[in-house]
Amino acid sequence: MVHADASNFAEGITKEQAYTQVLLQAEGLFDGQRNWVCNLANAASLLWHAYKSLPSPSNQVNWAGFYVLDPKSIQSKPQLILGPFQGKVACQTIAFGKGVCGAAAESQTTQLVPDVEQFPGHIACDGDSRSEIVVPIVVGKDGEAGKLVAIIDIDCADLHGFDNVDKKYLEKLAELLARSCDW
Ligand code: SME
Numbered sequence: 001m002v003h004a005d006a007s008n009f010a011e012g013i014t015k016e017q018a019y020t021q022v023l024l025q026a027e028g029l030f031d032g033q034r035n036w037v038c039n040l041a042n043a044a045s046l047l048w049h050a051y052k053s054l055p056s057p058s059n060q061v062n063w064a065g066f067y068v069l070d071p072k073s074i075q076s077k078p079q080l081i082l083g084p085f086q087g088k089v090a091c092q093t094i095a096f097g098k099g100v101c102g103a104a105a106e107s108q109t110t111q112l113v114p115d116v117e118q119f120p121g122h123i124a125c126d127g128d129s130r131s132e133i134v135v136p137i138v139v140g141k142d143g144e145a146g147k148l149v150a151i152i153d154i155d156c157a158d159l160h161g162f163d164n165v166d167k168k169y170l171e172k173l174a175e176l177l178a179r180s181c182d183w
Helices: 015-030 036-053 098-107 164-181
Strands: 061-068 081-089 093-095 111-113 133-138 147-156
Touching: 015 036, 015 061, 015 093, 015 164, 036 061, 036 081, 036 147, 036 164, 093 098, 093 164, 098 111, 098 133, 098 147, 098 164, 133 164, 147 164
Parallel strands: none
Antiparallel strands: 061 081, 061 147, 081 093, 111 133, 133 147
């Protein structure tokens, strides 16, 4: 049964432990539930509470959520549309290739940005954001090129908010979401 305690993270745990709990809780929540809105909403909650339980810079995360492929855009120019998230209101649509999110969507590769001001074309939804990590969610990677269905976007109010630990675990979460939802 789904319980709000899934979003409780113990004080003093490491980032690796927090992400491991996120992945375990997410796997439990996705068991028997393949709706992407539902699963991305719970994943955003898990991530947000995990970051808030950690020391700086992780607890300075000010936005954690998702953009999904806008189904209305596929026949024309592909764009992302805002999905479930935690944090302040954000840009509604982002064209592939624009900003950090659009770069991750177009290239299907993780964008780890230690200083957003150094990223050409960064979209400043919130001037408080100083660093950012964006991880693509791709389905059907076996064999042919996969299809981008969504991206994970995490923003931090500190510079250098993210490292390869974040990249490793968020990529695991992206793989879990890719196979656990009907896109
Ligand atoms: N900064 C992002 C836009 C999305 S918001 O941060 C939520 C970008 O450059 O793609």
